[in-house]
Amino acid sequence: MKRLFVVFIMMIIGVNTWAQEEKLHWLTNFEEAQKISKEEKKPILMYFTGSxxxxxxxMLKEDFWDSPDFAVRSNNFVLLYIDEPRRTDIITPEQREYNRSLGRKFNQxxxxPNIVAFNYRGKVIGSINGYSMLRDTERHFTFVDSILENNN
Known part of the structure; x- marks a missing residue:
């Protein structure tokens, strides 16, 4: 019986570790995100960051994007990562210019951080920016939940 209990505990630990290591699928091309959004009728979350x-x-990455609660919701979105880092070795010069062009249009x-949501028809349906130093994600979860409720 003890062995069975130990095996059971090891299985639980293994499943929890696997679930926590699951990564979100981020795209870096708006046109590709729009195509998938239209095909799957899912809203896009365009995330502007300086990684x-x-x-x-x-902090938002750690507290919100990497949380198990968001991982559950993430399957209902097309995720678009628009990074504007200061280091030049993080993204290519072409990606940097592409990201800046999207910033000029959608993060004027x-x-x-800034999140812009689009419905599957390509219309901007909401945005949220900033993050509390208190590390309270409630506002961000309320935002993504409202996007899911109103996706049409």
């Missing part, structure tokens, strides 16, 4: 310099972006104030 190597923006402290609120780093240059606020980081």
């Amino acid at each position: 190597d310099w923006c402290s609120p972006c780093k 104030k240059g606020v980081f």
Whole structure:
């Protein structure tokens, strides 16, 4: 009986570790995201970040994007990652210029972090920016839940 209990506990630990290591599927091309969004009738979450310099972006990644609660919701979205790092070795010069062009169009104030939501028809349906130093994700979860409720 003890062996069975130990095996059971090891299985639970293994499943939990596997689930926590599951990564989100981020796209880096808006046109590709639009195509998938239209085919699958899913909203797009376009995430503007400064991955190597923006402290609120780093905290949002850890607290929100990497959370099990968001992982559950993520299958209902097409995720689009628009990084504007300061280091030049993180993305290619072409990707940097592409990301900046999207920023000029959809993040005109240059606020980081910034999330812009689109319905599957390509219309902007909402946005949220910033992140509390108190590390409270409630506002972000409320935002993504409202996008799911109103996706049409």
